[in-house]
Amino acid sequence: MYGIPLNDLAWLVVSLLCAGAVTGLLAGVFGVGGGAVAVPVLYELFRVTGVPEEVRMPLCIGTSLAIIIPTSIRSFNAHRARGAVDMTILRQWAIPVVVGVCMGSLVARYAPEALFKSVFVVVAGVSAVRLLFGKDSWNLGLEMPRKAVMTVYGWLIGVLSSLMGIGGGQLSNLFMTFYGRPIHQAVATSSGLGVLISIPGTLGYIYAGWPRAAEFPQVAALQPPLALGYVSLVGLILFIPTSVLTAPLGVRLAHAMPKRRLEIAFGLFLLLVSARFLMSLLPL
Known part of the structure; x- marks a missing residue:
C-alpha cells in the first residue's frame, strides 16, 4: 500500500466505500453476497498497489x-423475518456446501488466475440466459429433487462459490427456479447460503494464502497487519460499513418488485459481470 499517490489512494477509498454500498444493496435484492461487485473493484485496487498477478x-x-x-x-436475517426462507433446503445443503467450500479453498492455493475468471464467465453467463430468456417450460421438475441430488448440487455450489468469491446466490437461484420455486423464495433462501459459504471460505483463504505471503515479502498488501493470508484487512474494513447499512434496503426492494422485473434486473446484472471478466481473459 505504500508509495501510492495521495490522490489515487483517496479515489480508491471512495470507490471501495461506494462499492460496499452497492454490494449490500445487491445482497438484499438478489440474495447474493455481492462478491461479483467486490471482486472486480478489489482487483483494480490490488493492481494499483502492485500485487503480482499470481496472487492478485x-x-x-x-x-x-x-x-x-x-x-x-x-x-438472511431480514429475509427470514419475512418468512421467505426455506429452511428445509438450507439444512439439506449445509454440510455439502461447507465441504465444497473447503475443497475449493484448497484448489485456490494452486489454481492459475484464469481459472477464477473462467468460472465467473460460465456461471454468470448461464444464469443470465436463464433469467433473461427462460420460460416457465424450462424446468427440471415441479418438486425439489431427492437428497442425493441435493447433496451433489450443494457440494457444487460450495466449490464454485469459493472459486468466485460469491455467496452462492446466483447458483442456488438458478437451481431453485429450475425446479419451479418462485424467484422471491429463491432469493431469500439463497441469502442463507452466503453465511454457510463466507465463513469457512474466509478461513480457507487465510490458510491458503499464508505461505504465499511469505513468497512475496516485498508486497505490503499481502503482509500483516494489512492482510491475513488471502484476506485483505484494508479492503474488508472499507467495504463492511456501507454494505451492512444498505443490505436491508435491498431486501425491501426485492419484496416490492414484481417477479419478472426482479428476474430481468438480476439477469442483466449477471450478464455485465460475465462480460467484464470475459474481456479481461481476452488477449489485448
Missing part, C-alpha cells in the same frame, strides 16, 4: 468472502 485474484476472492460475512448475515 485469490486475494480478491478471499477478501470478498470475508466481506460477505456480515452482509449475508444481515440479509
Whole structure:
C-alpha cells in the first residue's frame, strides 16, 4: 500500500466505500453476497498497489468472502423475518456446501488466475440466459429433487462459490427456479447460503494464502497487519460499513418488485459481470 499517490489512494477509498454500498444493496435484492461487485473493484485496487498477478485474484476472492460475512448475515436475517426462507433446503445443503467450500479453498492455493475468471464467465453467463430468456417450460421438475441430488448440487455450489468469491446466490437461484420455486423464495433462501459459504471460505483463504505471503515479502498488501493470508484487512474494513447499512434496503426492494422485473434486473446484472471478466481473459 505504500508509495501510492495521495490522490489515487483517496479515489480508491471512495470507490471501495461506494462499492460496499452497492454490494449490500445487491445482497438484499438478489440474495447474493455481492462478491461479483467486490471482486472486480478489489482487483483494480490490488493492481494499483502492485500485487503480482499470481496472487492478485485469490486475494480478491478471499477478501470478498470475508466481506460477505456480515452482509449475508444481515440479509438472511431480514429475509427470514419475512418468512421467505426455506429452511428445509438450507439444512439439506449445509454440510455439502461447507465441504465444497473447503475443497475449493484448497484448489485456490494452486489454481492459475484464469481459472477464477473462467468460472465467473460460465456461471454468470448461464444464469443470465436463464433469467433473461427462460420460460416457465424450462424446468427440471415441479418438486425439489431427492437428497442425493441435493447433496451433489450443494457440494457444487460450495466449490464454485469459493472459486468466485460469491455467496452462492446466483447458483442456488438458478437451481431453485429450475425446479419451479418462485424467484422471491429463491432469493431469500439463497441469502442463507452466503453465511454457510463466507465463513469457512474466509478461513480457507487465510490458510491458503499464508505461505504465499511469505513468497512475496516485498508486497505490503499481502503482509500483516494489512492482510491475513488471502484476506485483505484494508479492503474488508472499507467495504463492511456501507454494505451492512444498505443490505436491508435491498431486501425491501426485492419484496416490492414484481417477479419478472426482479428476474430481468438480476439477469442483466449477471450478464455485465460475465462480460467484464470475459474481456479481461481476452488477449489485448
